[in-house]
Amino acid sequence: MGEFDLIERYFKRPAKQAVLGVGDDCALIQPTAGMQLAISSDMLVEGRHFLSTVDPARLGHKALAVNLSDLAACGAQPLAFTLALALPRADEAWLTGFSQGLLQLADDFGCELIGGDTTQGPLNICITVFGEVPPGDAHLRGNAQAGDDIYVSGTLGDARLALEVFRGTQSLDAPAFEQARLRLEKPTPRIALGIELRAIANAAIDVSDGLLGDLGHILKRSGLGAQIDTTWLQAAQTFGNGQAAGISPQLAALPFNKRLDFALSGGDDYELCFTAPVNQRELVHAAAWEANTPVTRIGRMTEAAGLVVLDPQGQPISRRFASFDHFA
Amino acid sequence: MGEFDLIERYFKRPAKQAVLGVGDDCALIQPTAGMQLAISSDMLVEGRHFLSTVDPARLGHKALAVNLSDLAACGAQPLAFTLALALPRADEAWLTGFSQGLLQLADDFGCELIGGDTTQGPLNICITVFGEVPPGDAHLRGNAQAGDDIYVSGTLGDARLALEVFRGTQSLDAPAFEQARLRLEKPTPRIALGIELRAIANAAIDVSDGLLGDLGHILKRSGLGAQIDTTWLQAAQTFGNGQAAGISPQLAALPFNKRLDFALSGGDDYELCFTAPVNQRELVHAAAWEANTPVTRIGRMTEAAGLVVLDPQGQPISRRFASFDHFA
Numbered sequence: 278m279g280e281f282d283l284i285e286r287y288f289k290r291p292a293k294q295a296v297l298g299v300g301d302d303c304a305l306i307q308p309t310a311g312m313q314l315a316i317s318s319d320m321l322v323e324g325r326h327f328l329s330t331v332d333p334a335r336l337g338h339k340a341l342a343v344n345l346s347d348l349a350a351c352g353a354q355p356l357a358f359t360l361a362l363a364l365p366r367a368d369e370a371w372l373t374g375f376s377q378g379l380l381q382l383a384d385d386f387g388c389e390l391i392g393g394d395t396t397q398g399p400l401n402i403c404i405t406v407f408g409e410v411p412p413g414d415a416h417l418r419g420n421a422q423a424g425d426d427i428y429v430s431g432t433l434g435d436a437r438l439a440l441e442v443f444r445g446t447q448s449l450d451a452p453a454f455e456q457a458r459l460r461l462e463k464p465t466p467r468i469a470l471g472i473e474l475r476a477i478a479n480a481a482i483d484v485s486d487g488l489l490g491d492l493g494h495i496l497k498r499s500g501l502g503a504q505i506d507t508t509w510l511q512a513a514q515t516f517g518n519g520q521a522a523g524i525s526p527q528l529a530a531l532p533f534n535k536r537l538d539f540a541l542s543g544g545d546d547y548e549l550c551f552t553a554p555v556n557q558r559e560l561v562h563a564a565a566w567e568a569n570t571p572v573t574r575i576g577r578m579t580e581a582a583g584l585v586v587l588d589p590q591g592q593p594i595s596r597r598f599a600s601f602d603h604f605a
Numbered sequence: 606m607g608e609f610d611l612i613e614r615y616f617k618r619p620a621k622q623a624v625l626g627v628g629d630d631c632a633l634i635q636p637t638a639g640m641q642l643a644i645s646s647d648m649l650v651e652g653r654h655f656l657s658t659v660d661p662a663r664l665g666h667k668a669l670a671v672n673l674s675d676l677a678a679c680g681a682q683p684l685a686f687t688l689a690l691a692l693p694r695a696d697e698a699w700l701t702g703f704s705q706g707l708l709q710l711a712d713d714f715g716c717e718l719i720g721g722d723t724t725q726g727p728l729n730i731c732i733t734v735f736g737e738v739p740p741g742d743a744h745l746r747g748n749a750q751a752g753d754d755i756y757v758s759g760t761l762g763d764a765r766l767a768l769e770v771f772r773g774t775q776s777l778d779a780p781a782f783e784q785a786r787l788r789l790e791k792p793t794p795r796i797a798l799g800i801e802l803r804a805i806a807n808a809a810i811d812v813s814d815g816l817l818g819d820l821g822h823i824l825k826r827s828g829l830g831a832q833i834d835t836t837w838l839q840a841a842q843t844f845g846n847g848q849a850a851g852i853s854p855q856l857a858a859l860p861f862n863k864r865l866d867f868a869l870s871g872g873d874d875y876e877l878c879f880t881a882p883v884n885q886r887e888l889v890h891a892a893a894w895e896a897n898t899p900v901t902r903i904g905r906m907t908e909a910a911g912l913v914v915l916d917p918q919g920q921p922i923s924r925r926f927a928s929f930d931h932f933a
Binding site for chain 1: 624625629630631632633634635636638639641642643644645646647648650651652653654675676678679681685687688689690691719720721722724725726727729731733735736738740743745746747809810811826
């Protein structure tokens with residue numbers, strides 16, 4: 278199978294919204310007049326971002342999901358994406374699974390594969406995603422205000438818990454492991470929530486390197502500090518729609534210190550962390566309900582610099598939390 | 606040096622045209638109302654697309670140049686690009702050179718770095734580039750017409766010649782090698798020519814895998830054949846602006862069969878191959894003059910399927926020409 282057969286067989290589909298899709302020098306899209314184009318790029322490397330044993334369909338899902346998560350953080354509606362793929366060899370079973378997982382998620386979000394590149398090399402998946410957002414509506418990291426509430430969507434820490442089971446440092450019964458593993462391998466991009474929050478949230482970021490590290494970017498850009506509560510780590514909560522909020526039952530079963538580590542600096546969560554004015558609490562909850570996505574209020578932005586984590590009794594926790602850095 | 610310091614130090618600059626540049630979840634651009642957005646992605650892998658010994662500044666240049674070349678083929682004006690980079694380690698000398706070469710070319714073409722990703726892994730450079738083109742003006746591979754003239758820009762075969770010198774199968778004196786090597790390591794994207802040809806050319810492609818292979822894509826998409834002359838391979842020509850056209854003096858010094866191989870199926874040329882109606886010849890030459898870019902007429906599109914190469918006496922050459930395929 279040659280390079281062009283490979284593209285033809287696994288990745289080429291008729292263009293829907295795009296003016297011109299896969300197969301020319303460039304793809305062509307016609308953005309909606311007046312809208313801003315939101316663009317994000319993520320590169321996934323074997324052994325670094327995923328295990329070599331991962332199910333290729335889940336890997337296809339995740340490769341696009343982590344990019345859609347960036348659009349969600351900006352409040353953008355997904356339009357299209359490009360895929361550049363370096364493969365050690367053209368493995369048909371792998372390509373079948375990968376392309377199915379990828380294109381299924383693409384269909385779920387109306388996000389069309391419009392082009393890319395395929396080459397031989399160590400396994401590397403680079404996706405660039407495009408979305409639209411009305412001018413002024415994108416949630417930026419630097420827009421948080423002192424006094425803002427801080428929220429997270431969904432649950433945190435499960436992806437790290439699953440990774441630690443793979444590493445052999447934690448053990449779980451099979452159903453709990455499957456739940457945690459799904460969060461690691463098949464994260465849900467919070468697109469609907471990002472869009473519902475357009476006129477409500479001040480700042481947002483997607484949690485990929487661990488909550489505290491990612492929230493740190495909002496602090497730095499906004500020139501503010503934050504206080505984070507940990508009462509929400511005391512037990513799994515249930516959102517109105519029946520989904521777990523804050524932490525999952527399997528995370529709640531861990532010792533408190535592990536919950537702190539995994540939820541606050543675990544990484545690979547692909548949830549949204551966002552800030553909104555205190556007088557918007559009802560609107561935040563209405564947006565979460567509309568998007569069918571749990572949200573949990575976890576703290577507030579402060580004039581005083583620094584990121585303070587309070588224990589459930591309200592006392593500052595002095596320990597260090599690691600954040601993921603590819604070159605640290 | 607951590608991941609965020611690395612981005613800050615080497616790749617972050619204030620946004621110019623972009624609404625929001627490097628450093629948030631997404632970049633934001635505001636496309637010109639009514640224009641189509643042309644998008645292309647290319648991934649470069651060490652050992653496959655470049656030698657590990659290449660000067661990092663030239664590599665930075667080339668990584669963006671090969672992407673701009675795709676915009677040129679579409680007749681698009683460059684706007685912006687994202688860079689995703691997997692690096693074995695954060696090597697400051699390498700990053701300094703790479704970012705300088707990359708950003709110099711970006712400045713030359715007003716193409717702004719707006720975002721991307723940085724991770725640890727086997728060296729891999731993935732750039733996605735964005736340009737604008739008026740609706741209907743993009744040159745597509747499938748628009749060639751029977752009877753169209755076929756042209757190439759600049760000179761073909763030098764990049765392959767330089768590669769063969771590196772491989773030890775060819776030798777050149779130092780000045781000739783430096784000329785050929787510049788063509789391999791510092792290709793010039795033909796943006797100005799692509800734009801000048803907007804209303805003139807019917808179909809275009811950028812020559813990256815070798816002329817015959819890339820022209821084959823135009824044939825397949827257009828449902829046509831082509832006859833290619835080789836009289837232009839008999840000697841180096843000089844275009845009106847003093848630049849070499851067709852083949853360079855160093856290629857012209859090779860045996861004719863080598864010229865055939867290197868110019869017709871060498872690869873890495875990053876010149877434009879395009880077709881235009883016979884009655885547009887004067888306009889093609891005016892466009893080339895305006896763009897200060899040599900063009901050479903090398904054949905014509907035919908109703909009859911198949912790609913026929915004629916020797917300088919007008920007889921079909923029956924030998925096979927290889928084209929580059931990453932998985933063949």
